[in-house]
Amino acid sequence: MTEPAYRLGRLPVYPFAALNQRVRELNARGLDVINLDVGSPDLPPPENVIAALAESAAGANTHGYSGYKGTAAFRASVARHYHERFGVTVDPETQVLPLLGSKEGIVNLMLAYIDQGDVVLVPDVGYPSYSMGAALAGGDAYFVPMPESMGYIPDVDAIPDNVRRRAKMLWVNYPNNPTGATVEPGFYARMIEWCARYDILLASDNPYYDVTYDGFLASSALQAPGALDHAVEFISFSKTYNMAGWRLGAAVGSAKAISALLQIKSNMDSGHFQPIYEAGSIAFEHVPRSWIAARNQVYQRRRDRVLAELPHIGLTAATPKGSLYIWGRVERGDGAQYAESALTAAHVSLAPGEFYGPGGKQYVRFSLCATDQRLQQALDRLKTWYASQ
Numbered sequence: 001m002t003e004p005a006y007r008l009g010r011l012p013v014y015p016f017a018a019l020n021q022r023v024r025e026l027n028a029r030g031l032d033v034i035n036l037d038v039g040s041p042d043l044p045p046p047e048n049v050i051a052a053l054a055e056s057a058a059g060a061n062t063h064g065y066s067g068y069k070g071t072a073a074f075r076a077s078v079a080r081h082y083h084e085r086f087g088v089t090v091d092p093e094t095q096v097l098p099l100l101g102s103k104e105g106i107v108n109l110m111l112a113y114i115d116q117g118d119v120v121l122v123p124d125v126g127y128p129s130y131s132m133g134a135a136l137a138g139g140d141a142y143f144v145p146m147p148e149s150m151g152y153i154p155d156v157d158a159i160p161d162n163v164r165r166r167a168k169m170l171w172v173n174y175p176n177n178p179t180g181a182t183v184e185p186g187f188y189a190r191m192i193e194w195c196a197r198y199d200i201l202l203a204s205d206n207p208y209y210d211v212t213y214d215g216f217l218a219s220s221a222l223q224a225p226g227a228l229d230h231a232v233e234f235i236s237f238s239k240t241y242n243m244a245g246w247r248l249g250a251a252v253g254s255a256k257a258i259s260a261l262l263q264i265k266s267n268m269d270s271g272h273f274q275p276i277y278e279a280g281s282i283a284f285e286h287v288p289r290s291w292i293a294a295r296n297q298v299y300q301r302r303r304d305r306v307l308a309e310l311p312h313i314g315l316t317a318a319t320p321k322g323s324l325y326i327w328g329r330v331e332r333g334d335g336a337q338y339a340e341s342a343l344t345a346a347h348v349s350l351a352p353g354e355f356y357g358p359g360g361k362q363y364v365r366f367s368l369c370a371t372d373q374r375l376q377q378a379l380d381r382l383k384t385w386y387a388s389q
């Protein structure tokens with residue numbers, strides 16, 4: 001049998017795919033594994049969004065190809081949303097591109113920009129698709145340290161000159177997965193200035209701007225001066241509106257980056273199902289802030305429940321103001337050992353911190369995407385296991 005491509009050898013199995021397989025095997029043996037690894041919202045999307053999908057899908061004229069750039073109406077609603085939510089004005093024709101989920105756009109942006117020998121600056125720790133996308137494109141990911149002592153922001157001054165010279169792109173993500181760290185608007189201004197100085201594209205992955213706690217309001221990289229010349233931002237309906245399975249997102253920002261991404265995508269996909277775009281516009285225009293606030297209250301309560309138990313299960317963590325995760329520092333052993341014991345002895349699946357880069361070795365990540373009852377059950381099991389060893 002002929003062998004798959006060389007590029008596949010540079011691409012490890014997606015870490016969550018391997019973990020899911022193990023959880024399935026344990027479940028098949030009759031064990032009840034509580035899944036706190038992946039960040040897939042368990043709460044439903046807004047009702048009017050589902051109704052809009054159903055109504056549009058029942059129509060006769062919504063089933064054809066919708067266009068490589070999605071519909072003009074959806075692009076316009078993304079532009080309006082940026083204006084209302086962030087005070088940023090973008091041109092819906094040249095600075096907005098709908099995506100089939102933001103993960104797709106993240107990887108395709110690297111296919112559009114990265115050649116062999118190019119460097120992608122990825123945060124250590126960060127979402128695995130940044131380094132995987134760099135590898136798929138034939139480039140090299142360079143893990144930029146993001147020390148806890150600096151508030152989990154990338155220490156760009158620590159990047160060696162020879163690496164920086166080969167770098168074409170810098171990824172940032174706040175509110176952050178996996179650490180829960182957040183930033184103030186001044187951070188983006190500093191990153192844009194740094195990227196402009198060295199001719200690097202700032203790629204801001206921003207799926208959690210409306211998943212925040214304690215009254216924190218997250219900002220957009222595009223609010224920084226000069227951002228529309230040096231940055232592209234990715235947003236997603238997955239976490240904002242509990243629509244992860246719908247696969248809807250958008251890239252917004254630099255017209256040059258948007259057009260490069262479109263060139264790749266138009267050769268690869270043919271846009272989304274029109275009813276999904278229509279439902280997405282309803283989400284932006286007819287879901288009140290109170291719906292988002294009430295949903296965030298649910299996550300905040302879960303966050304506090306997990307934080308309260310950490311001292312009893314050998315972990316310490318900062319209190320996140322955003323994202324869906326608790327980033328727990330392991331006191332005894334390392335993150336991989338902790339996650340392995342949690343899975344085999346307590347039947348709780350956590351994400352080992354090393355999934356997110358070498359800097360995550362000492363950590364495990366809890367997802368808040370489980371009911372309060374399931375979450376408490378998981379914490380009780382972990383407490384019993386931890387006390388017994």
Ligand SMILES: *Cc1c(COP(=O)(O)O)cnc(C)c1O
Pocket residue numbers: 039100101102103104127173177205207235236237238239244247248249
């Ligand atoms: C969930 C997540 C995404 C992917 O979102 P989709 O739009 O569902 O593809 C991207 N980046 C980060 C950091 C995430 O946590």
